[in-house]
Amino acid sequence: MQQAVRCPYCDELSRVPASAVGQYVSCPNCSRPFSAVAEELPEDPKPSRRNVPVVYPVKKSVPVVHPAPGWDEYEIPADPEPPHGPRSVLFGLALLPFVIPLLWILGPLITGKDAIFTFALPMAIAASATGLCLGVVLAADWSFATRVKSILILVFVMHFLAAFLYFLKPEWVEAFRKQIGKGNERTWQKFTPPERMYSVQVPDEMHEDDQQIVKGWSLKGYRTADKDGPATYFVAFGNQPKELNGEQDEPFFKEAQAKAMDALNATLTGQPRPVRLTGCPGREYVFTLPDRNTKRIVRIFRKEQFVFVAAVEDAFLTPGANDVRYFFDHIDLKKQ
Structure with a gap:
């Protein structure tokens, strides 16, 4: 059987064998010796035999709190965006389609082949792609990561379309016309x-x-x-x-x-x-x-x-x- 004893130095309870009561023991918390005196612990409360009354919630009307007069005169200042924050990054990515006209000009120097379309085509592709990208930038309910991915996908698709039209051969156009013509x-x-x-x-x-x-x-x-x-x-x-x-x-x-x-x-x-x-x-x-x-x-x-x-x-x-x-x-x- 063990007895609960209290250390007079740190006031912490510990348990010792009943044979050690009255002797000097070492406190497991502060390591100081003290004379073990049995501590009387309170007995556990007996469970009540009475029925616990059931309390039902009372339905009450929820009060409506109206704003104080002149509340709209005060505006909570928004956190200032950094000078090179996410919005500026998105605008920079939205201008990437204008690389297409530059590559269209350098195409004959790199590939040695002239496109069958005029320079107005890459300009039209770049302008339309930039317009779509700016629409994604202004999508306020999209997350930043989603907007970046959408812009990059649009840029890739437009570059692929421009490359396909640059290398398009007149024979392919004529074959297409044969299929849809009379x-x-x-x-x-x-x-x-x-x-x-x-x-x-x-x-x-x-x-x-x-x-x-x-x-x-x-x-x-x-x-x-x-x-x-x-x-x-x-x-x-x-x-x-x-x-x-x-x-x-x-x-x-x-x-x-x-x-x-x-x-x-x-x-x-x-x-x-x-x-x-x-x-x-x-x-x-x-x-x-x-x-x-x-x-x-x-x-x-x-x-x-x-x-x-x-x-x-x-x-x-x-x-x-x-x-x-x-x-x-x-x-x-x-x-x-």
Whole structure:
């Protein structure tokens, strides 16, 4: 059996064997010796046998506390944002899409390839992406981390879109147009000029045109606009310049190429391709107009002292397009 004793120095209780009462013991708390005197502890209270009354809560109306008069005259000042806080970081990230026009300018120097679209496209992508990013910045109920992630995702998507459009090939655009366009379901009709020197198949009525397909050459031309699309078809026929009479084919077609480029202020895409029509030598040229999107495919044929020119002009046009091949394959030069 153990007895509770109290240390007179630290006033803490401890237990000792009953045989040690009256002897000197060491306090386990302060380590001082003292004479152990039994401490009488209070007895545990006996449980009550009476029933505990049940107290039910009283429903009371909750008082409405109205604000004191003039409470709106005092404003709690907001914590000032640091000069380079989260908001300024978000605005800086929102301007990252304007790197796209810079990369668009450096693209030809890095890749050696020109885009088929003008500089207005990357500017439009950068402006729209920045507008979306600023909308995310002003989303007050979004956390800072969520806004940063959203802005970075928008920047990545817009950079990927710009890179895809930069490396987009005209053949892909033409293939897409074939899938959604009418193709050769359009109605082609035969056109023969009053001189009856040739005949061609065109998608609409031909009208006389004074535009010089080959600058400085006196050729009578006709043109038509495709009623099912933006393509324009040209034909012209006439005598070749007197100074070129008797020239070999190669010098003749080099001069024709230079004059055709001058008429459009265009650049030559690729190399001229030799073609023939009913035994007449010819060349096919692909010219890119100053807007860098519109292409004009020109075929020039030489028949004795005469010259025949056929051309198709459209955006993102390729020599292998169905309509281009159909137009060029249905040219008939009459025998003189």
